[in-house]
Every structure is written in structure tokens, then in C-alpha cells.
Amino acid sequence: GESVGLHLPTLSVQEGDNSIINCAYSNSASDYFIWYKQESGKGPQFIIDIRSNMDKRQGQRVTVLLNKTVKHLSLQIAATQPGDSAVYFCAEKQGGSEKLVFGKGTKLTVNP
């Protein structure tokens, strides 16, 4: 039979635009969330994190928003640059556990 490959959600933006990447997390008991950037052939690189007692946190050019009511996390990248092109993963951690549970990832392509 025909095999169906897994395809990452993709987001394509123009250089200089703002990007918003969304993530639905699974566990209402999770209390710590991280966004990672993964470039081809490399390991995940930490971008920004947020605890469940916050709903917004800002870094350099990045903002993470947390909506616990609907279990939704988003990453906003301001003035997106070609170097931002990568796959972005959200990860959640439940209090009392050290393991991270990763989402499926979104592939961001920045067009010059």
C-alpha cells in the first residue's frame, strides 16, 4: 500500500515580517515550557522558556505567550531574518518529572 510520510506544519514569511508559531500542549499539569530551534543536522537550541505562573515572557526579538485555559503556547519572532529559518519545537515539562515532552514542530522558512 501507499505509505504516507509525516509532514511538518510549515510557515513561510518574508524577511522583516513578524512570525507567530503555535503549539498545543497536552498535559494540564505541565508547569514549565520551552521553545527550541533546530537547524538541519544540529541539536535543539534553547530560545526561551516560561513557567505556568506567567502568561508572557519576552526575550531578544522573541516573545512567548502561554494560555493555560486552552493549553496553547505561541512563539512570536519580531523582524524575522533568514537565519531564523529552522524547525521550531515547543516542549513541556510536568512538575516532579525531569523529562521534556516535545511537540511535532513547525518548519519556518524566511524568504529574502
Added chain:
Amino acid sequence: NAGVMQNPRHLVRRRGQEARLRCSPMKGHSHVYWYRQLPEEGLKFMVYLQKENIIDESGMPKERFSAEFPKEGPSILRIQQVVRGDSAAYFCASSPAGREGYTFGSGTRLTVV
């Protein structure tokens, strides 16, 4: 600070052979984690270790896979009698004791032929 060092970067094994993946955590980090990533998927937790102790191995397959983090030397993920389905990228991360914030290595890409 050299970061988390994994070797080899690429490993090719024939079916039935053993694969040994090594991970040296960042200096001062005493917690090590192993994750597996299939193409176009997120990372899946395998095992969490501290020096000489396995803390959480809930993500490890029950057979053929083992991990250790000895008092001296790197952490080792060992896969015995590899099969094609073991082909994946294996990432190691480390963190300091009592603090969040993993740092990941660049991974070992295992190909079973």
C-alpha cells in the same frame, strides 16, 4: 566551555551489530538525558541519568537498549542487535543539578543497513 559533546556524529551499523553512542555533559552538569528523533518528528524522551544512577528510563525500549553514566567518563547509550527501525538521530542533553535548562548536543545519527 565545550558544550555537550556527542560522538560519533554519524554511525553506520549492520543489522545485528551493537551501537555505542557517547555523551560528555557540559562541565559542571551532573544530569544527562537521552532523546531519540525520527525524521520530521519531535524528540522522544528515552532515559534520565545522574552519575551511577538511572533515574527515569520510562522511554527506553524494554529490550536491547541500555544506558549508563559512570562515575568517570561519558554517558553511554548502548543498542544491542540493531534493527532498521533503530535508525534515528539520538540526542543527549545535560543540566546542572537542581536547575532547569537543558543543553543539547549535536546528536549521533545512527543508520542501520
